[in-house]
Amino acid sequence: MEQGTQGSVVLRRNGNGESQGEEEKVVDLSGQVHLLPCSIKFNGPSSVSQYFKPKSTGIESEGLRTQEAYFRGRKLQGASIPIPDGYSGFVLGKKSLGKRKASDNSDGSSNCWEMNAKYKSITYWNHDSLPSQDDAFLRCFHWLSVAKSMHEPATPGDLVSASAALEKMN
Amino acid sequence: MGSEREAAIPEWASEPCIMGIDEAGRGPVLGPMVYGCLYCARSYQNTLSSLNFADSKTLKEEKREELFENLKADESIGWAVDVIDPRELSAKMLKKRKINLNEISHDSAMGLVTKVLNMGVLLTEVYVDTVGDAEKYRAKLSDRFPAVKFVVAKKADSLYPVVSGASIVAKVTRDRALREWVLEETAENLHKDFGSGYPGDPNTKAWLEHHKHFIFGFPSLVRFSWGTCTPYFKDIAEVLWESDEMDEDGSSTANGKRQMKLSSFGVTTSKRKIEEIESSGKGRCKFFLARKLEQVTQF
Numbered sequence: 001m002e003q004g005t006q007g008s009v010v011l012r013r014n015g016n017g018e019s020q021g022e023e024e025k026v027v028d029l030s031g032q033v034h035l036l037p038c039s040i041k042f043n044g045p046s047s048v049s050q051y052f053k054p055k056s057t058g059i060e061s062e063g064l065r066t067q068e069a070y071f072r073g074r075k076l077q078g079a080s081i082p083i084p085d086g087y088s089g090f091v092l093g094k095k096s097l098g099k100r101k102a103s104d105n106s107d108g109s110s111n112c113w114e115m116n117a118k119y120k121s122i123t124y125w126n127h128d129s130l131p132s133q134d135d136a137f138l139r140c141f142h143w144l145s146v147a148k149s150m151h152e153p154a155t156p157g158d159l160v161s162a163s164a165a166l167e168k169m170n
Numbered sequence: 171m172g173s174e175r176e177a178a179i180p181e182w183a184s185e186p187c188i189m190g191i192d193e194a195g196r197g198p199v200l201g202p203m204v205y206g207c208l209y210c211a212r213s214y215q216n217t218l219s220s221l222n223f224a225d226s227k228t229l230k231e232e233k234r235e236e237l238f239e240n241l242k243a244d245e246s247i248g249w250a251v252d253v254i255d256p257r258e259l260s261a262k263m264l265k266k267r268k269i270n271l272n273e274i275s276h277d278s279a280m281g282l283v284t285k286v287l288n289m290g291v292l293l294t295e296v297y298v299d300t301v302g303d304a305e306k307y308r309a310k311l312s313d314r315f316p317a318v319k320f321v322v323a324k325k326a327d328s329l330y331p332v333v334s335g336a337s338i339v340a341k342v343t344r345d346r347a348l349r350e351w352v353l354e355e356t357a358e359n360l361h362k363d364f365g366s367g368y369p370g371d372p373n374t375k376a377w378l379e380h381h382k383h384f385i386f387g388f389p390s391l392v393r394f395s396w397g398t399c400t401p402y403f404k405d406i407a408e409v410l411w412e413s414d415e416m417d418e419d420g421s422s423t424a425n426g427k428r429q430m431k432l433s434s435f436g437v438t439t440s441k442r443k444i445e446e447i448e449s450s451g452k453g454r455c456k457f458f459l460a461r462k463l464e465q466v467t468q469f
Contacts, residue, residue: 042407050357051386072387073260073394128266139461
């Protein structure tokens with residue numbers, strides 16, 4: 001292990017359990033989260049919907065319904081991807097430290113996060129190429145099924161077939 | 171690309187025909203670039219000379235509009251235009267494999283020749299105005315259309331009436347397109363007093379200054395690839411693109427634009443910079459490396 005760090009992520013607004021009803025008011029950003037093929041050296045709000053105007057192209061590429069948009073003079077081609085079942089996208093923010101004692105974060109850099117919004121789809125964009133199943137972003141999702149198989153408890157049947165396979169190899 | 175006379179092919183089109191091609195809006199930092207062509211039977215050439223199409227730039231706007239309406243009504247003349255959207259110009263010039271303005275211009279002119287030939291017009295001579303090397307351009311055109319004789323010249327719009335006519339078609343179309351332009355951006359405080367669009371025009375300068383946006387740069391009416399924009403980009407948020415990173419260390423750019431990039435072979439030459447942009451999965455097993463998945467412990 002590398003140097004360990006402690007932190008927490010609270011995936012519920014008002015995670016301290018004040019009122020259950022608040023949970024329904026979680027901001028849903030589905031369809032408004034964009035992953036661009038560039039690095040914008042700025043963090044903060046901007047008038048995205050007034051300037052960034054994705055349009056559906058009507059072209060389907062490898063089962064993906066493609067869109068196009070322009071950013072800083074470049075043509076982007078993208079596709080909207082649903083977050084796989086059982087998963088969700090979250091926008092996290094550093095937890096406000098109001099109620100905590102100063103002694104909890106002596107260096108001032110808390111590693112406690114809370115959810116500000118969630119999303120069930122994300123639009124990723126390529127510069128100059130049609131979205132494809134070979135794009136690194138889509139291939140990332142392969143990890144989810146690999147992780148699932150790896151972490152599933154082994155059944156007695158699995159063990160029998162595994163040892164049978166081992167014997168064959170020997 | 172459009173023309174109002176596509177349906178019926180006039181009888182004279184089967185006679186040997188001449189055509190002129192000219193452009194409008196090559197220099198401006200905003201708006202579309204328009205290629206226009208005008209064609210007629212060679213036997214109509216003398217009449218054409220009497221129609222007073224001088225080079226469109228020397229005419230007043232109202233006079234150009236009037237001449238355009240006249241030539242549209244003239245049944246012995248055909249015309250067509252190709253309007254190249256500023257978004258398309260910027261996008262092509264900022265592609266990973268950059269397409270320069272001359273190449274875009276040549277493609278547009280050749281598109282017009284193809285279109286008119288496909289309509290069934292017997293083109294024998296085509297006169298083309300050019301900014302770049304005339305002889306190279308002529309060779310390129312002749313190679314593509316061996317049956318047509320091309321005359322390529324600088325300032326052809328003031329030498330050949332058929333090119334002067336084409337310049338009116340192009341210039342009037344560009345002016346109208348700008349006048350009727352609907353800004354795609356829906357932010358408040360945007361207006362359309364952008365002047366001529368030429369970089370030296372005080373109205374254009376003022377418009378650019380007023381429409382500069384910290385994140386998005388400019389409305390998409392502006393040609394982002396123009397050098398005119400560069401000074402404005404100094405005060406706005408920096409944006410890094412993988413294609414630009416490659417330019418900095420000289421593995422692509424101008425003369426090498428047809429070369430395959432190292433990145434096409436999975437070799438990254440400016441590692442440090444690329445890593446700033448995206449995660450790399452560096453040092454992990456192949457599965458993660460190929461998917462650029464890395465473990466983040468501190469964020």
